[in-house]
Every structure is written in structure tokens, then in C-alpha cells.
Amino acid sequence: MLTVQELEKSFGTTKAVDQVSFHIQKGETYGLVGESGSGKSTIGNMICGLLAPTQGVVSFFGEELWKNNRFHRPKPGSLQVVFQDPQSSLDVRMNIRQIITEPLRALPREERLKKSSDDYLRELVRRVGMHEDHLTRYPHEFSGGQRQRIAIARAIITEPAFLILDEPTSALDISIQAQILNLLKSLQQELGLTYLFISHDMSVIRYMCDRVGVLYHGRLIEENETEALFTEPQEAYSQRLLASLPQMTKRS
Numbered sequence: 001m002l003t004v005q006e007l008e009k010s011f012g013t014t015k016a017v018d019q020v021s022f023h024i025q026k027g028e029t030y031g032l033v034g035e036s037g038s039g040k041s042t043i044g045n046m047i048c049g050l051l052a053p054t055q056g057v058v059s060f061f062g063e064e065l066w067k068n069n070r071f072h073r074p075k076p077g078s079l080q081v082v083f084q085d086p087q088s089s090l091d092v093r094m095n096i097r098q099i100i101t102e103p104l105r106a107l108p109r110e111e112r113l114k115k116s117s118d119d120y121l122r123e124l125v126r127r128v129g130m131h132e133d134h135l136t137r138y139p140h141e142f143s144g145g146q147r148q149r150i151a152i153a154r155a156i157i158t159e160p161a162f163l164i165l166d167e168p169t170s171a172l173d174i175s176i177q178a179q180i181l182n183l184l185k186s187l188q189q190e191l192g193l194t195y196l197f198i199s200h201d202m203s204v205i206r207y208m209c210d211r212v213g214v215l216y217h218g219r220l221i222e223e224n225e226t227e228a229l230f231t232e233p234q235e236a237y238s239q240r241l242l243a244s245l246p247q248m249t250k251r252s
């Protein structure tokens, strides 16, 4: 579904992403893990069109997304993003209905009308564990976890094929993190979604991902199926990342 080939991004003299290649198959969750500053978000931002690559290719369903420094939008709504901080990603002046219907602007009229109908929206908010009465409320009335549910509803309203989840639970309390991760898992099953899951947290990566790429200083130094990576990490850096995990998580 998604292919990244020799992707690079420089900021001045800093090479934030260096020769990164991977592919993501339909229905899987591919994780990108690495410490702060390793280039995870920069990769996500190049895939969703927020940042132009310095070099390399990003293809989605076989179509190149970046050509001559210009982003060629895939089918409207087919690729969506959920960011880390629901506090700053939701416009405080808009009510929940306005927030979650915002991506519909990119869709053809008929689809837009169908997906902004009361029935469709009620079903959508229920699907992410919210109540239909919440549609007329404002972001400040909700907790961090609920705000992330709203951000997820906004991302799936267009029925995307692919979601970039950039540290979607890192700003949340531990107890709430698990609820949001489980919601993302069940949505993936129900809707046949494919995920790029970005996180610095190895236990979250292990819980969520089928395959994982390890980033270190902008380079993809190791890639493997999740269990293989966790049981037999090949690179010293991956071993160090794993060593930072609590023992209980490692053995489970």
C-alpha cells in the first residue's frame, strides 16, 4: 500500500532522515520506533504531505506522492493522520461536529452530504466510544482521552485506507493509553485499516505492531517482525532500547 524508497530530509546541515526505505502492506501495522529526534515524525510528515523530501520516493497505491517538490494528493480522504497532542490538534472554537466533519471538505458533494448526515455522525461518534450528545459540545469540555477519540473520529470520517498515528497516546495517562490503543486495534479490524504507528515507547510498539523499523539518527538500522525484533534484536541500539523496558513487559 505504501512504499518509501531512499527517503531523505535535511534541515540545513542536519540530516533528519537518511536513506530510509520500507513498505507497508494492506491491513498491517508498521511501527517506527526510536528516541526523540531520530526522525520518526519527519518521515510521517513527508508521507502525509506536510514536509517535502530532500530526496527519495513515497508511493501510495503505486502512485508517487511527491514529484518535483510538489505533493500530489492521493484519493481525497484516503490517507489521514492522528497527531500526539489532541489539545493542540483540535480547534477550540469549533464544536465536535464541526471538528470531525472538517476533512469532508475534500470529498465530492454527494459523499460529503452522506457523511455529514445525523445518522452517519451518530454512528461515527459511537464507534469511537463517544455519545451523540457530544457533537454539540466543545473540546475544552473533554478529557485528553476523549479528545483523542474525537481526533480519531475526524481521521476515519472519510473512510481512509491508511492512517499515520504519530505518538497517538504519548500525551495521555497510562490508564487511558490502553483504552485508545484498544480502540485503534478494534477500528483496524472493523474498517480494514492499515497503520503507520510512530512511537518512542517499545511496549506500545510491541502491543500494536506487526513489523517494526528502528530509527537511529535518521537511519533505519533494523527492521523485523515485532516478535523477532523483541526476542532477537540484531543491532546494539535496538538491544539498548529493549533493555530500557521494564522486565515484566519484556517477558510477557
Ligand SMILES: Nc1ncnc2c1ncn2[C@@H]1O[C@H](COP(=O)(O)OP(=O)(O)OP(=O)(O)O)[C@@H](O)[C@H]1O
Pocket (backbone or CB within 6 Å): 011, 014, 015, 016, 034, 035, 036, 037, 038, 039, 040, 041, 042, 043, 200
Ligand atoms: N522544521 C524543522 N526545522 C529544523 N529541524 C527540524 C525540523 N523538524 C525536525 N527537525 C530536526 O530533525 C530531527 C528529527 O526530528 P523528528 O521530530 O522527526 O524526530 P522524532 O523522532 O519524531 O522525535 P520526537 O519524538 O521528539 O518528535 C531532529 O534533529 C529535529 O531537531
